[in-house]
Amino acid sequence: MSPETAIATLVADRLARRRAGDPPLILGLCGAQGSGKSTIAARLAKQVERSAILSLDDLYLTRAERQRMARAVHPLFATRGVPGTHDVALGVETIAAIARGEAVSLPRFDKAIDDRAPQSTWPLAPEGCELLIFEGWCVGARAEDEAALIAPLNALEALEDADGIWRRHGNTALATDYPRLFAPINALMLMIPPDWSTVLRWRTQQEEALRRTHGSGAGVMDDAQLARFVSHYERLTRHIWAEMPGRADLCLMLAEDRTLAA
Structure with a gap:
């Protein structure tokens, strides 16, 4: 069985229980970067006539808003993600x-320009949607204990967040603001890489594919930039791997080729 089949089976079972007039099934699909969330979400959506996809990545603040945050709170908030x-x-x-x-417009973010796409380009969710797939690298995540934030986890935190302001601010946001974003999820899926x-x-x-499509424009990173960029996500990703399996509706362990290991 593939990860896609495992998720599709659960979704089909939940949808079969819906009655006329019920609210949509809101599927939270959580997985580390590059794990195949977007591909699985697109294929699932094709199987349900009235469905929509919302990516957490499409909810990023605009570039100007993040730059203001970088000046007011911490320089690392200029980088989208946490x-x-x-x-x-x-x-x-x-x-x-x-x-x-x-029927509502679904926000879209253009990673190639590191900014929100014009609203005129946003797709429309169908009226009477039966399935909303809400996918993202930290969808459904919960905050860490404050004590876990004291020691830096990687070089980025040690060198650029030595006082812990950036990681504490992000953790506080996750504890106080994000619960209302994740609360509507009624089926939570987690995919964990090796x-x-x-x-x-x-x-x-993923970035190599972006380079082929957009060239080396704004927002497209070389290998060194990418390694630093991914470091922004490491702390919370590892926390998710440790904390979420015990409460997710379905937890899938992936092999290196993204097939289902367990």
Whole structure:
């Protein structure tokens, strides 16, 4: 059985239980960068006529907003990704509108320019949506204990966040702001790769594809930039691997080739 089949089976079972007039099934699909979330989400959506996909990545604050945050709080917040760099209110409003059965525009973020795409390009979720796939690298995540934040985890934290301001601020946002974004999820899926080095390799493959499409424009990183970029995500990713399996509806262990290991 493939990861996609395992998830699709659970989704089909949950949808079969829905009755006319029920709110949509909101599937939270959590997985490290490059694990195949977007591909699985797209294929699942094709199997359900009235479905929509919302990516956590599409809820990033604009580049200008993150630059202001970098000046006011910590320079590392200029980089998209960690809790605190998302427009939580936009996500909450979008999901609530879908839950009400409304046709609503789905936010989109253009990673090649590191900024939100024009609203005129946003796709529309169908009226009476039955399935919303909410996917992202930390969808459904919970905050760490404060004591876990004291020691830096990697070189990025040691050299650029020695006083812990950046990681504490992001953790506080995850504890206080993000629960309302994740609360509507009623089926949580988690995909875990073999190790952290696999995450970097998968993310490198994604960036190579972006380079082929967009060239070396703004937001497209070389290998050194990418290694530093992925370091922003390491702490919370490892915490998710340790904390989420005990409460996820389905936890899938992936092999290096993204097939299902367990």
